[in-house]
Amino acid sequence: MAKSKVLLVEDTESLARLYMAYLVPLGLEITWVATGTDAISKLENEIYEIVLLDIMLPDISGIKILEHINQETIQAQVIVLTAHGTKDMVMTAMRLGAADFLEKPVDAERVRVTVNNALKVKTLTKEVDSYKQKYEKNQFCNLIGSSTAMQSVYQIIRNVSPSTATVFITGESGTGKELTAQAVHECSGRKGEFVALNCAAIPKDLIESEIFGHVKGAFTGATSNRNGAAGQAKNGTLFLDEICEMDLNLQSKLLRFIQTGTFQRVGSDKLEKAEVRFVCATNRDPLLEVQAGRFREDLYYRLHVIPIQLPPLRMRDKDVIEIADYLFSKFAQQENKAYKKIEASCQNFMQTYPWPGNIRELENTVRSILVMHHSDVITTQMLPIHIQQNNTNPAVPVLHSEVEVPQSQVVNSLANQVNSPHSNHNTEVELSQAGMNLNAAENYIPRSSPATLSNASIDVEINYSESSLKIQPLWLNEKIYIEAVIEACGGNIPKASKLLEVSPSTIYRKIKGWEEMA
Numbered sequence: 105m106a107k108s109k110v111l112l113v114e115d116t117e118s119l120a121r122l123y124m125a126y127l128v129p130l131g132l133e134i135t136w137v138a139t140g141t142d143a144i145s146k147l148e149n150e151i152y153e154i155v156l157l158d159i160m161l162p163d164i165s166g167i168k169i170l171e172h173i174n175q176e177t178i179q180a181q182v183i184v185l186t187a188h189g190t191k192d193m194v195m196t197a198m199r200l201g202a203a204d205f206l207e208k209p210v211d212a213e214r215v216r217v218t219v220n221n222a223l224k225v226k227t228l229t230k231e232v233d234s235y236k237q238k239y240e241k242n243q244f245c246n247l248i249g250s251s252t253a254m255q256s257v258y259q260i261i262r263n264v265s266p267s268t269a270t271v272f273i274t275g276e277s278g279t280g281k282e283l284t285a286q287a288v289h290e291c292s293g294r295k296g297e298f299v300a301l302n303c304a305a306i307p308k309d310l311i312e313s314e315i316f317g318h319v320k321g322a323f324t325g326a327t328s329n330r331n332g333a334a335g336q337a338k339n340g341t342l343f344l345d346e347i348c349e350m351d352l353n354l355q356s357k358l359l360r361f362i363q364t365g366t367f368q369r370v371g372s373d374k375l376e377k378a379e380v381r382f383v384c385a386t387n388r389d390p391l392l393e394v395q396a397g398r399f400r401e402d403l404y405y406r407l408h409v410i411p412i413q414l415p416p417l418r419m420r421d422k423d424v425i426e427i428a429d430y431l432f433s434k435f436a437q438q439e440n441k442a443y444k445k446i447e448a449s450c451q452n453f454m455q456t457y458p459w460p461g462n463i464r465e466l467e468n469t470v471r472s473i474l475v476m477h478h479s480d481v482i483t484t485q486m487l488p489i490h491i492q493q494n495n496t497n498p499a500v501p502v503l504h505s506e507v508e509v510p511q512s513q514v515v516n517s518l519a520n521q522v523n524s525p526h527s528n529h530n531t532e533v534e535l536s537q538a539g540m541n542l543n544a545a546e547n548y549i550p551r552s553s554p555a556t557l558s559n560a561s562i563d564v565e566i567n568y569s570e571s572s573l574k575i576q577p578l579w580l581n582e583k584i585y586i587e588a589v590i591e592a593c594g595g596n597i598p599k600a601s602k603l604l605e606v607s608p609s610t611i612y613r614k615i616k617g618w619e620e621m622a
């Protein structure tokens with residue numbers, strides 16, 4: 105490792121030699137100069153971690169040298185040496201950015217401790233700077249990712265934040281819609297709070313009171329007056345997630361609030377006023393919801409002023425590695441573990457896997473790798489098996505299996521092929537072996553249609569032993585499995601959703617769908 109460089113500025117030669125002798129055990133590279141002019145010339149041509157600076161010099165005062173260091177933004181830690189240590193002199197030096205001071209005569213131990221401390225600060229500052237440099241390039245507020253797709257999202261956020269125009273964010277589950285909404289608020293400079301409300305996660309009969317608040321006695325359980333999200337977000341931002349899940353009656357109340365800036369708490373006839381900036385999100389296609397009569401057209405046009413379409417992770421180039429690197433560092437710190445890097449071949453696998461659960465899935469994967477392994481270098485073998493076996497990765501041989509394969513694996517494998525940018529398959533898909541028809545598979549696999557499926561091929565040969573495989577509709581299998589997980593979590597849906605690597609709203613939506621089918 106290179107030695108740390110120290111510039112010693114001291115006009116008395118005997119003292120300079122003494123200080124250099126004191127510092128020998130620290131293994132530093134020390135340059136000694138006796139005048140202020142020489143000191144400035146050295147500082148202009150060399151980078152030093154530490155400057156040991158005598159204040160009383162024959163030509164220029166040490167204070168002037170400190171001013172020069174400040175003006176030129178030289179990044180050294182300056183320790184001031186003074187024999188005439190008046191309080192004022194020390195105060196001036198500290199104000200000019202000196203890191204510490206030593207009052208002559210000084211003993212060896214004091215010099216070593218002071219220089220060592222300054223070196224530690226210097227190392228930390230360097231680390232922080234490199235961290236900042238690394239992340240400023242690929243980070244916007246809390247959003248990580250330098251892909252072109254995300255750069256244009258950052259640009260829209262920068263442009264729209266200062267206005268009060270409503271922002272409508274769309275994107276698959278786990279793509280960062282809530283983080284994007286937060287970024288819009290952070291960049292807006294609005295004084296009020298950022299208040300987030302998930303319309304799918306709140307029971308229907310409570311949502312109005314969650315948004316607008318209620319007065320005491322408005323309904324059973326309303327034991328006191330309560331401010332809603334609208335009131336809380338006054339002069340701030342109200343983020344309505346999963347807006348398409350809001351029922352039609354409430355949609356008209358929301359429309360009135362947006363148009364007039366006034367609302368009524370549940371159980372009150374008093375109008376209240378709040379200036380609020382609206383940001384909404386959905387992972388559905390809002391226009392399809394309008395066409396299906398589930399979302400008011402007038403509300404849609406009121407809300408859909410600035411659209412932001414978040415790209416799925418599989419379309420974000422190197423973002424997957426940048427986000428994973430950030431998450432490994434973050435979780436390693438939380439778990440008190442060491443983390444250095446992701447091995448190159450492991451990066452390949454991570455980049456070719458399609459991440460259907462987007463960044464939420466990536467987060468869960470990173471956390472489980474950190475919990476399960478104790479190496480500071482992340483290798484391919486640490487990845488979950490479905491990522492290692494992801495056959496969109498050209499490095500992976502095609503799997504021909506004679507063993508019984510679970511139905512979900514067939515669907516995953518098919519999904520990977522259909523969603524793969526490398527996919528050019530054209531033989532018949534043997535879906536019937538997996539107990540599915542093309543329409544059922546279409547519902548399961550994102551970005552697919554019966555047409556694309558029928559043109560895709562599946563390279564996995566499956567031998568199902570009919571006696572052991574109970575074939576039933578895919579949705580029913582999913583329902584039974586999800587219900588079992590919810591039960592195992594004692595009915596706690598957020599906990600179950602974490603284990604299943606989906607958002608709670610996805611589960612609520614599915615439950616709603618099953619209820620409607622019943």
Ligand SMILES: Nc1ncnc2c1ncn2[C@@H]1O[C@H](COP(=O)(O)OP(=O)(O)OP(=O)(O)O)[C@@H](O)[C@H]1O
Pocket residue numbers: 246247248249275276277278279280281282283284345387427463464467606607609
């Ligand atoms: N660009 C990003 N960089 C780092 N972390 C991210 C990024 N985008 C999302 N995340 C993290 O991924 C997780 C999911 O993000 P978020 O909740 O914003 O997604 P979402 O699109 O709102 O999901 P859903 O539609 O399921 O509610 C969060 O923990 C978030 O912090």
